[in-house]
Amino acid sequence: MTSLPWIDSDDLWFPPAEQALDEPDGLLALGGDLSQERLLLAYHSGIFPWYSDEQPILWWSPDPRCVLFPDEVHISRSLRRTLNQGRFRVTTDRAFNQVIQHCAARREGTWITPEMMTAYRQLHVQGIAHSFEAWNSDGKLVGGLYGIALGRCFFGESMFSLEPNASKVLLVTIAHQLGLWGYKMMDCQVESGHLLRMGARTIPRSDFLSILSNNVDSQPDQDSWSIRWRWPGAMVKHGE
Template structure:
């Protein structure tokens, strides 16, 4: 089965037409403009591809999510959090967080073109970062895209023990306090599964997305601020 090649419009095929193998591959091509990225996320589609390749667009089935109330923090992580040496903030250093994620081996797909796209989304108030600081040095963080009351996590990084997990735990509680209703983790991996993420059918995820993107978070969620852990 062939996949669609995107043109200069911002239209995407319906996620139901994505391939089963590789799981969720829906389309290729197009640019990485903020407008295209916004259209993609609102339809449950995200980019992921290797450097020097045309953009590939995905909507896997099943979809990994973290549901409010299902965050898992094991005994070891809880013990670490009680004694953690970190300061955690929101939207203090978006570009640095994206760059930190891009330096990870798994983050090699985050090239300069897609970094620019997310930076534009950040300037428009749609993409956000969580930073972890130790002695005024950035040692971890995460970033993603907010659609209504849903947060689409894109990538995270750690330079010190449990830094990205601490970022997520602090952000999880902050997001829920402001009316957040679902975390999109895209594809289940060991890291997100250890925090309580699970797979749900794509159709169920798209129903949630359709509902939650029509709703709004409480004011102040994305103001630059320190978070408690």
């Protein structure tokens, strides 16, 4: 069995992403901590943490990588009707704590440990981690996604949905808004049927790392994290 590098908490480094295992796909290293400095280094390097309570921190960089390019989001006929109805209002950074709590409560979301929640809340306070929220006509939070924004790249961490189509409306709005802000890519980490149907696709890790190197240190074209995009013809305005 191939041995993995162990990272001590006082050593701020990662092995090159290209050294990640093929099986399990993308497992690169273990150990370290979830300090702001280490997390930022990880995302700059195409690496993210993913582990459960009984494990040490595991660091991953899968190949291929699932991404969504803003101009490739797919809108089906049924989703177009939902958007036209304006059933959901989308905001940013209104309920970060609630979003991450809902994501952690998902049956498959047990990897969002209390330690992870604390770390990403701290990044949110620093203006690095952000949330997108979907609200229904009754003002109830029914969908959300949180992630990390670095340069012109947004790294999606997790999302939840409590009503049909809420996550689809959320992804369409996020994609169009990120495009308006000049973001080149939304990292989705690992593929799923839902993401692929929404227009996400997998690319080689080498291409993913190249996109990062060209965009992660550049500035997006935005003056705030308020939603500016509105679906044409929607009855309910997204945003404020």
